[in-house]
Amino acid sequence: MSNFEERLKGGHPNSLGNTVEIVEEILNDPSLFDELFHCYFSTDEVVRLRVSNGMKRICKANKKLLIPFIDRFLNEISKIDQASTQWTLSQLFLQLKNDMSANQIKNATEIMKNNLIHHQDWIVLSQTMETLAIWAKNDEDLKKWLPPHLIRLSNDKRKSVAKKAGKVKASL
Template identity: 65%
Template sequence: MTNFESRLTGGHPNSLGNTVEVVDQVLANPIEFDALFNCYFSADEVVRLRTSNAMKRVCKANKALLLPYIDRFIDEIAKIDQASTQWTLAQLFLSLEKEMSPNQVTKAKEIMKYNLANHSDWIVLNQSINTLSKWSKKDADLKEWIKSHLIRLAKDERKSISKRAGKMLEMLFG
């Protein structure tokens, strides 16, 4: 059995470490996806960060591997208090939307609405703005909800947040 956790640990926290090699191994042998997924429960935040990066890469290459795990992303991974996990969820939910049930999409929206209203990490905010704004185009209730948050975030001192919020305000409300 492969110990992905030990392969994803160590090195500089901002580096990919062995993430790409782990992803390649999972893509070559999809039965190992579960072992990679379980790295989310590591006590090491660097392992969880790299696991999130690996999930985005796997999703891009073979989205079908993530489909049986959508409920676990919603019910378990969303509870991990780590910015990289939350911003990855926003990206994964957007990528997986067409494969998600209406109930799963509703739960994903609630997770991201919570993050947009309560999180301070700039990447979490940017990715939540992006996904929720795109979903707001076809969800009038979400569009109504997001407006005040976009107005607030358009005044954020961090340029990446204020620019994205302003852009989405323009896109949604003209």
């Protein structure tokens, strides 16, 4: 066993640690993907942060590895109360949309709407606004739902959130 969880622990919390090395191992041996996925359930928040980073890298390189796990991202990973997990989900949903069923897209949309309403992390808000805006271009209900939330966020005291909300609203 590769013991990814142990290898993802330690070091500076904002560093990648061994993430890139582990991603390369998985890309060379996709049977290892499940082990990395299970690291989302680690009690160590740094491990979960690095797993999220690894998932984005794997999705860009070989998104087919994530497709069988879409329901688990929707039903399990979305319940992890950690900002890095939530902003990563918005990015993954954007990349995986064409591989999702209508019901999965509906569930992903609800997860992101909930994050846009309730989450306070600026990166979660930014990534969620971006994905929802792109999806709203082909979803009239979402196109109607989104603007009032963007108006609210355009008044956020954090300039990065307010500026992003303004740009996203203008793009609709």
